Amino acid sequence: MQGSALAAAVAQTGLVQAAPPDPDAARDALTGSFSIVINSAPHQMTVDTRVTLLDLLRERLMLTGTKKGCDHGQCGACTVLVNGRRVLSCLSLAVMHDGDHVTTVEGLAEGHGPDAKLHPMQAAFLEHDGFQCGYCTPGQICSAVGMLDEWRNGAPSLVTDDLSAHPELSPAELHERMSGNICRCSAYPNIAEAILAVSREGA
């Protein structure tokens, strides 16, 4: 390229020079033991304290229904329910959940196999085609279940005007409350229809 200044630079050596003591050497000291109930099944686990709840589910327990979209708490694909409240499992360390009850998308239905009875939210997503590629779907469903609970309990959102009244689930309320779950396919209209249908049933 003409006119470009040739600047010799030693890049990245700093990484090695300033490397902290090898974290892997102390690995054993970094494990933690805890008990956790996942989809009604109790587990006694010992894991590296740095393992996220998401990786615990996907890599250790083979519960791959919960997806990893960004691993930074910004897309909502990894949403699960912890003691009934929605949590981004990629932002939560597994060892923090000693004694917690975790429900993933695999645990929402009652029973297993062909006789399983879908959770009303799953049935509504099915009925209203609340997905295109399906990758955000488990997170959307878990988030919607948690969101409706919050709403039924009268929790206000950013767009709630009257903090003392029970908010109506208006389009703005619904969309604001679900805005942490990105759907790149933009299946939002059908997702909203599904959630709204469930909100009416249970109201």
Added chain:
Amino acid sequence: MLERSPKPVVEKPTLHESAALHVTGTATYIDDLPEPRGTLHLAPGLTRIAHGRLVSMDLSAVRAAPGVITVLTAADIPGQNDTSPIGAHDEPLFVTDSITSEGQILFVVAAETRAQARAAVRRAVVETETLDPILDIDTAREARAPCAVPGRTMTRGDAEAAIAAAPRRLSGRIVMGGQEHFYLEGQAALALPGEGPEMIVWSSTQHPTETQAMVAHLLDVPANTITASVRRMGGGFGGKETQANQTACLAALVAHHTRRPARLRLDRDDDMVMTGKRHDFAIDYTVGFDDDGKIHGVDMLLACRCGWSADLSGPVIDRALTHADNAYFYPAVRLRSLPLRTNTVSNTAFRGFGVPQGALAAERVIEEIAFATGLDPNTVRLRNVYENGQLTPYHMTVEDSITAAILTDLARRCGYDTRKAALRASNAKAAEEGRVLRRGIAMTPVKFGISFTATHYNQAGALVHVYTDGSVQINHGGTEMGQGLHTKMMQVAARVFGLPQSDIRLTATTTDKVPNTSATAASSGADLNGMAVLDAATKIRDRIRDFAAERYNADPGTIRFHNSEIHMETGQGTLVESFAAVVRQAYLARVSLSSSGFYKTPEISWDPATGRGHPFYYFAYGAACAEIVIDTLTGEYRIDRVDILHDAGLSLNPEIDRGQIEGGFVQGAGWLTMEELVWDKKGALRTHAPSTYKIPTAFDMPRVFNVALLEDVPNRKATIFRSKAVGEPPFALAACVLFALSDAVASLDDHRTCPRLDAPATPETVLACIERLRAGKSATGHGTKIEVPATDADPVRDPVG
């Protein structure tokens, strides 16, 4: 809930083929596959400078890191270090000497765990020489940098003369940004070594055949040893047409050397830094026109940023050129392209493939003429839309134009004229009362050419088996990324055999079932593969029919496949047998119950050298109208209402098509409004995660969203059941959002000045445009440029190389 128009009940909507799996979390994507014994986990080491030279690389500390099994570089490639999809040989998998972008691959680490692989990457000691990078369109033009692919010119008539002779003329520039795909499932691959040179590569790819070919070249083995397979993707949008190859090749290379399964799912930040995006464009236009708003001649120069390699830039820019007319007839025209090579990610396919960019320039020209003449933009549109028999800039005769009808129908349905008058009045009142909100409305059409411009890509294969219990398995060359292709293919087979969808099983797209396939792209998935499935299924059905005619002594002309039964007229009256029973008899009589199918699109041709031909089998049409409100103090805005009327021919599945229209539109609106890619001065992408790169959420949906399919307008061409392709065209409809914003901004000086609002029209850009208009300055036609200082430490990404 969103307000939506009632759904048309054309036929009972067919359930998404994986619906039950999706809602229970049991639909598997690549990274969900059960891990085979001994699987290794990979992490790539990436370049961190945008331009320079690799001086030395010391990987000894990486190799010595805990859990590391191997570290591979270019020296370990048995075949070709080349992933150029078009044979340009300008896209090495690993850097060997010159570094031409941030995010290029230096080496790959394979370790027992993912954490170990990623930790080991950081131990590399990499020495580089830095050169000044060429990062954007302006710098590339100034530097007269070589083009990534040759530029092209399309002409019809003498544009210069026509413009000079026209009563009025004007010139300007529209700038539009790129776009990150942000497929929610990142790039992922799992390679499993087999006997001898055999290998299976599960890859989240839109183009398994190309992935197969890339891996074969890389490993220097024949294609018949490599199988590439994908059941579904968690979104693709063009971002996995060629960009999946790197990830698949890394996994394959490790599997080849270690003889162990190798798995790689790119970290999201790495994914965004490594993979190509939508091409950003700066388009200069000159138009000659008259006081009636009629265009006499158009001259455009379409400059775009290709990034560090050719990739698919050639065909993308060809599509931008062929759609720089959008739906309008240019009596004389010259369109030139300037595909610039830069030190940024190699831009690639993205839903629309250049069409939205070209069409946006056409719409800007219409807007300019409207401001210049004082006519309503819609009047200008209607005066210039194609009439049948007119020639496009590439000398193809338009035979199916329905733009005028769609525009008129939509304007009527959504009350465009009355609403526009009301908005103008409310803006005037707001101005009087000193309030800050202003409203705008705009309507834009789209005319989208369907077919690959590369003629040989317009072929497809399928494989259909009927088993002796009457169940059917189908396979075809297309891939599923959420667009509902597999569901549509099952519908085709179900219709041929008269079976319910539940009796049809569709299996993963794989190169050992249907070979030599085209990428699932260009919206052509259903058109091409649907005909191939139809061909295969019909062959088997005809064999069963002939057998039944003979066995039951029936008149073949009367035999119908319906309701899982076969109905036939015999000498003894009507006979009804179950499909399964007849199939069983046919098997015993040694009738073949398996067939491949094939299809190639007729009538198309394209000469890239002259830029002329008949590159499209037909056009898909549509129109959209957006109403927005902006806050003139902050530049923030909201989409209040969108109305869409879209042409899907005789839709194969109205529910799926409606989803494609809504999804495409919103993705297009994201591109034009909030999605902004920012590179700093050193060429580091600073928007490499959803924290900094904002895509539409549920909250960004139009408050009212009415989507209607054009009814009872079959495709004039003999496509699958007379349907039309629908994946991409709605994306380009989102142009109306930009022009609605522009309409609201223009109200600030009484619609005297064309605001020349560029994209993405982020609140900052809108505010700058508002201030420009208020200051009475003529528009520059350039978007606000954010200068981002380069920093040495990036807090998020593992910085390597």
